[in-house]
Amino acid sequence: MVVEKSGKRLNSASELELLREEIKRSASARTRTVTICCGTGCLAYGGAKVAQAFRDEIINRGLASEVEIKTTGCHGFCERGPLVVIRPENILYQRVKPADVPQVIDETVNGGKVIDRLLYTIPGTKQKVTYEHDVPFYKKQMRLVFGANGYIDPTVIEDYIGCGGYAALSKTLFEMTPDEVVDEVKKSGLRGRGGGGFATGAKWQSTREAHGDPKYVICNCDEGDPGAFMDRSLMEGNPHAIIEGMVIAAYAIGAHLGYIYIRNEYPVAVKHAEKAIAQAEAMGLLGENILGSGFSFSVKINRGGGAFVCGESTALMASVEGRVGEPRAKYIHTSEKGLWDQPTVLNNVETLANVPLIINRGAQWYSSIGTANSKGTKIFSLVGKVNNTGLIEVPMGITLEEIVYGIGGGIPKNKKFKAIQTGGPSGGCLPASKLDMPVDFDELTRAGSMMGSGAMIVMDEDNCMVDIARYFLSFLEGESCGKCVPCREGLKRMRQILDRIISGQGQPDDIELLENLSETLTWGALCGLGGGAANPIMSTLRYFREEYEAHIIEKRCPAGVCKPLISYNIINEKCPNCTLCIKACPAGAITGQGKKLPVILDQVKCTKCGACYDVCRLGAVEVR
Known part of the structure; x- marks a missing residue:
């Protein structure tokens, strides 16, 4: 922690700046900072134990006044966690264990030496990288929104203030009118990062001009996509940036109450958001009369049950209202009639985290990054x-x-x-x-x-694109709310066709049938989930049609994934009778014939698990 939390309420922009200077002076008193990633990924690898080991070691050695131990949110390089960065040099250590901590303190923190075995090695080479900014994974990025995650403790509001936090809010409240804020966001070209890509400034303007009171701001942190964890990591690692963006949005549209909708499977994000809200309220950066400006805005947290469809705007709002999370037709926009039929702005986590950057640095700077129609x-x-x-x-x-x-x-x-x-x-x-x-x-x-x-x-090359399409379609089928026929029935029928193709029962007209059903689903579904649900099939048919044809016509899976369409075979000329495949086979389908003869694979007993293929180093097992 940079400074002890005083709980003092800030009543003006000048008081905020004085606090910021105090925090910076306090931070400069320490010569070293050890940051330990404690995002969800690194926590799974044991990041919390590494952090505690550092705290214990620093206290035992009497170095607490010189070395700060800081637990942060996700640094992004999840593959190599737990991550430890020694600042100000920015020495990066990866896959650190509690047992490594004494050596890190002795040799790096106190001695200034680098521990070679903890450095990152570039794949396919023996080249080790010492500094965080030189790692190719980081070097080629532009970490404007996510970069602060590696420097601040998300549970300490002073950390966020010390790196410029809430300066954009102060500028908004005391130097800009609501119309000027909307205009700046419009000029920036910021588009919604939640999937739809709608122009953020246009959405804000529409809500501001809509008739109705009260108005609401909602932050969408539902994020149900398989393999997606951007919003979770931002909310875990820098919740104050999202809160600051929400307050600016509220000022722009004239709202005084907002909700952060977080799926309940994100316990760390919920915990950090709750703490950030309490800290911001205590300091006068949220709640009544923010910074003495006369503007008031409060934020509440609503926990989602984990339904993928609740990432859709109207379904999300139905969930906040306590109703079943089902979408509604879009002939009336949520900017006019959203939460409780009142004008509502809904932006996702990443969109809101961009707003303070735009206010601080200007729309011209922001719009200089990116392409003609996709900025930032x-x-x-x-x-x-x-x-x-x-x-x-x-x-x-x-x-x-x-x-x-x-x-x-x-x-x-x-x-x-x-x-x-x-x-x-x-x-x-x-x-x-x-x-x-x-x-x-x-x-x-x-x-x-x-x-x-x-x-x-x-x-x-080992992935079967027909199987991939079926996986995503099965996920969407299970997550469909079932309200509209094209989605409820269309997804089920398409998945059944894919099941048939993968099992070797595909028919020549199945491809045309999939294309027709995809078109019906795209144009007939009620919401974005159904409207985009056919994309996995349409794209794989567009680019990998030959794999569908191989499954249907040749009854063969080119990638060797679909079990009903493959078989394993022993190549006699290559088999040395090492018996590795015999030992690996769980079904007893492989038997030996003697020291100089190749083994035999019984196709009836074979379960097609692939264990024999995996253990053979000589290519004597083939997939047909």
Whole structure:
């Protein structure tokens, strides 16, 4: 903690700036800061134990006045956690264990030496990287929104204030009119980061001009996409940035009450948001008469039950009202009749976190980043068959190749890249021929995918695209609210067709039937979930039609994934009779014939688990 929390209420912009200077002076008194990532990923790796070991060691050595131990939110490099960064040098240690802590204190904190074995090694090389900013994963990013996560303790409001927090709010309340705030956000070109990509400033203006009172601001932290954890990590690691963005939005539209909708599966995010709200209220940065400006705005937390459909705006608002989370028709916008039929602004976590940046640095600066119609940066979760998994923040317009190979470090085991799925389960799968495509809202849509909330799942040559399409379709089928027929029945029938194709019972007209059902679903569904649910099928049919045809016509799975369509075979010429496959087979389907003869695989007993294929190092087991 930088300074002890005084609980003193700030009654003016000048008092806020005086506190900021006091916090900076207090921080400069220490010569070293050890930051330990305690985001959900690093906590799973034991980050909390590492942090406690550092605290105990610093206290035992009497170094508390010289060295600050700071637990932070997610740093993004989830693949290598727990992460420890020694500042101000920014020495990065990865996969740190409690047993490593005494050595880190002795050699790095006190001695200024680098511990080689804890450094990050670039995949495929022996090159070690000492400094955080030199790691390729970080070096190629532009961490405007997410960067503060590695420097602040999310449970200490002084940390956020010390790095410039609530300056944008102060500027908004004392130097700008609501119309000027809306105009600045419009000029910035900020588009919603929750999936729809709607212009944020236009949404705010529509809500401001709408008739009705009271008006509301809602922050969407539901985030139900498989493989997506951007909003969770921002809310865990920097909740005050989201709160500041909400207050600015409220001032712009004339609202005095807001809600943060967080799914209940995010306990750390809920805890940090609750604490941030209490701290901001105590300091006069939230609640009644904020900073003595006369403007009042309060925030409440609403916990979602984990339904994917509640990420859709009207379903989310129904859930906040205590009703079943079902969407409604969009002929009336939520900016006019939203929560309790009152004008409502709904933005997701990342969108709101961008707002203080725009107010502080200006719309012209913000709009200089990105492409013509997609401004600023975007946070993506990069997961799947890629060496460096985690959260990345990149400028709009970066290519998929730069993301997968430049930041992600390429495909493990030098496998061949096959596809990348963007936009969550309602997104599309893009092939290798699209790797040079710039990533922005419009380009992804034209390619048959979408920006969505920002999930990116990388697939290699071992993935079956028919099976991938079925996986996402099954997820969406289970998450459909069932209110409209195209989604309720269409998803079920399409999944049944895919089941049939994968089981070897596919018919020649199944592809045409899938295309017709996809078109019906796209144009007939009530909400965005159903409207985009056919994307996994349409994109895989567009780019990987030959795999569907192989399943249907040849009764063969080219990737060797769909069990009913594959068989394992022993290549006699290559088999040395080492018996590794015999030992690995759980079904007893492989038997030996003697020391100089190859083994025999019984196709009747074979369960097609692939254990024999995995253990054979000589390529003597093939998949047919």
